[in-house]
Amino acid sequence: MSAGAADRLVGLVAALRAHGVRIGTGETVDAAGAAAVLGFADRALLREGLAATLLHTHDQRRLFDTVFDLYFPHGVGAPRQDPGDRDGLRDRLARALADDDRALLARLAVEAVDGYGGYGSSPGTDGWSSYQALERLRPQTLLARVRDDVRARGGGDGFAGRLLEDEIRRRIETFRALVATEARRRVAERRGRDEIARRAVAPTADRVDFLYAGQDRLAELRRTVQPLARKLATRLAARRRRAARGTIDLRRTLRGSLSTGGVPMRPVLRRRRPARPELVLLCDVSGSVAGFSDFTMLLVQALHDQFSKVRAFAFVNRVDEVTGLLRHGGADPRGLGSLIRAEASVTGYHGSSDYGVALGEFAQRYGAAVGPRTTVFVLGDARTNMSDPNLPAVREIVGRARRAYWLNPEPRALWGTGDSAAPEYAGLVAMHECRNARQLGALIGRLLPV
Secondary structure, three states, X not given: OOHHHHHHHHHHHHHHHHOXXXXXXXXXXXXXXXXXXXXXXXXXXXXXXXXXXXXXXXXXXXXXXXHHHHHOOOOOOOOOOOOOOHHHHHHHHHHHHHHOXXXXXXXXXXXXXXXXXXXXXXXXXXXXXXXXXXXXXXXXXXXXXXXXXXXXXXXXXXXXXXXXXXXXHHHHHHHHHHHHHHHHHHHHHHHXXXXXXXXXXXXXXXXXXXXXXXXXXXXXXXXXXXXXXXXXXXXXXXXXXXHHOOOEOHHHHHHHHXXXXXXXXXXXXXXXXXXXXXXXXXXXXXXXXXXXXXXXXXXXXHOXXXXXXXXXXXXXXXXXXXXXXXXXXOOOHHHHHHHHHHHOOOOOOOOOOOHHHHXXXXXXXXXXXXXXXXXXXXXXXXXXXXXXXXXHHHHHHHHHOOEEEEEEOOOHHHOOOOOEOXXXXXXXXXXXXXXXXXXXXXXXXXXXXX
């Protein structure tokens, strides 16, 4: 392997590590060995070989493909190609979409960026924009034309009308992704691959902030609920087994050591009576916080075997129990939020969050749900819309519970800004920043009782 190729592989590994992918020295050596065997002539084969040696889970593949395209692109420093006139390029694109010609689509993506993606006044352009290229080319407007072309050739006989349109949309999205990859590669040539890999590559789903995740990333997150739940259940079971052994009873151990000259040869342990704790979730389901609450409720529902009882309550400015809806929505996680908002009474005379009213109503109507074996989790950003935070209600809930925690999806730096009552609530209940699924998994594994 040449020094340049080795540098690219090392850069690829470093970029993946920076985005949270655990890659050890042994895996890096395996990747280098795979690259040496596979060579660099077949880029698709090289991609699969490096992915097989470096990745651990399927959800890391999206990140890997993006970073791979930066460090092992189709071509580096290739001369600009003349795409000709816009209508001619659109004609060739329509034919490539109709034929599903992946190789031609990749070449047309290069031409599109060459002809319409550059901006700036310098001869080599000041930058490249996939958005600009796609806006000028507008491939989404070719749907009807490509559909008619496919049917005219008899290539759509196996597709119903809607299925054919969905297939053509998928091909158009493939082309849009190729244009974005090419523009990103050219920016990386100018500004440096490492910098672009750090700033312009979307993180894995478990590192995306709940508050800023789009619908596609939230859907990707929901697919990670069951694997994360299995991992956490294993950890909780191991902690419970260790805790069941008990801690050392110092008095009885020292008393027993008298027969061995004061040497504690046989430590005596305090026996614990194993008891599964109860869990209560209080979830703000308003606005952008809803994605965080939905994901957390699904995760806890998947862990229900670890607890003697799990009860979930949702609120906006009123509170209602949604434990039954959670079980019903477990089979369809995408519809959980809409199910709660449709069937639970979580809003009153307005649609904005009112933590004070909701927490007060919970303490009054559902206070019996919290007892000496209960751990309470409050999920929300603590933004009260300038209303009374009702600290006495929080104090009452915390006083009844065995443990109470508040998981806040906002960055800690924003606590107390604007209408945030986070500092006031944090004075009564332990508040933790919980911005993404990785943080949530770590907190759940650490905070859940045994």
